[in-house]
Amino acid sequence: MAAVKKQLPALLLALIGCALLRISLLSDLYLRYVKEGLRPLLIASGVVLVVLGLAAALRAREHSGQEGDGHDKGHEHEERHGHSHSAGGPKTAWLLALPAVMLLLFAPPALGSYTVARDGSGAVARRTTFTPLPNLSPLPLSLSDFTSRAVWDDKGSLKDRTVRLTGFVAPGNATAWQLSRVVVSCCAADARVLKVEVHGIAAPPADSWVTVTGTWRPAAKAPALDATSIEHITQPKNPYRDSAQP
Structure with a gap:
């Protein structure tokens, strides 16, 4: 379960990057939000976020593979004493997942x-x-x-x-x-x-x-x-x- 939690921030980065690429590289939906000249910046941002997400996922996977039973025991000790540390990052960061999913599935109309x-x-x-x-x-x-x-x-x-x-x-x-x-x-x-x-x-x-x-x-x-x-x-x-x- 801990290994899955460590993958979630990487998934969020990749998800936001894919949403940006969907509206700027694969369609003209970005024109509902920004002016035409900002398209290259949106594409570049999407690519960077996807790359960072993949890199973070690989790093978390390698790190999880290197962890042994000693780390698990230490983690259990922390939980028993009420000071466990979450590897999933701030919970509020997951609010970013909602607009990213919305952009992937459908796009709101232009202002009217x-x-x-x-x-x-x-x-x-x-x-x-x-x-x-x-x-x-x-x-x-x-x-x-x-x-x-x-x-x-x-x-x-x-x-x-x-x-x-x-x-x-x-x-x-x-x-x-x-x-x-x-x-x-x-x-x-x-x-x-x-x-x-x-x-x-x-x-x-x-x-x-x-x-x-x-x-x-x-x-x-x-x-x-x-x-x-x-x-x-x-x-x-x-x-x-x-x-x-x-």
Whole structure:
């Protein structure tokens, strides 16, 4: 039994390493947690943890093979006197096993409408200069570009322009729903919400991804769109990258 306990920390290291490799090397699931540029670091970390786990398992096995009856008797003596020492490490360390197993079996979805509903900031990044918009109709725009122009562009570059915006659906109020994106600078912990009120079209199911075509509603208090058409799309490979294209 003692030999098995000594193998458990090594198993935990290998388990966490395999979970990292599963989401970063064998799939694109890591994009639900961190930005794309961190993939090499995740792969390297996964490899290191697996190697350390295997090395620790081999070392524990060799050590167990060298132990004799004298050590077992000494261990029994310690237990009788109430000061046995556990080789399994801190019990709280095993809390790491749960997220590792979850990542191996299934991955939680990317941040979506639940996050938007609990974000009350509605903040829009301030910009002082805006480049001229291409002469396209409809004009694909990212949500960050659309919202900043709607709030801060004194020249009204969005006026009378038909635009196409892509994002996921979040519940709104009685008259409009929210077309949203969640963008990250490093990881999901620093997520920032972008949202545009959509009028004129009934709200699709929450968290579904859509491309909406319409015109800017300048009279609205928040960035808003009078929609004329909507297209359902699959979730982009990187849901946290705010792009004009799906």
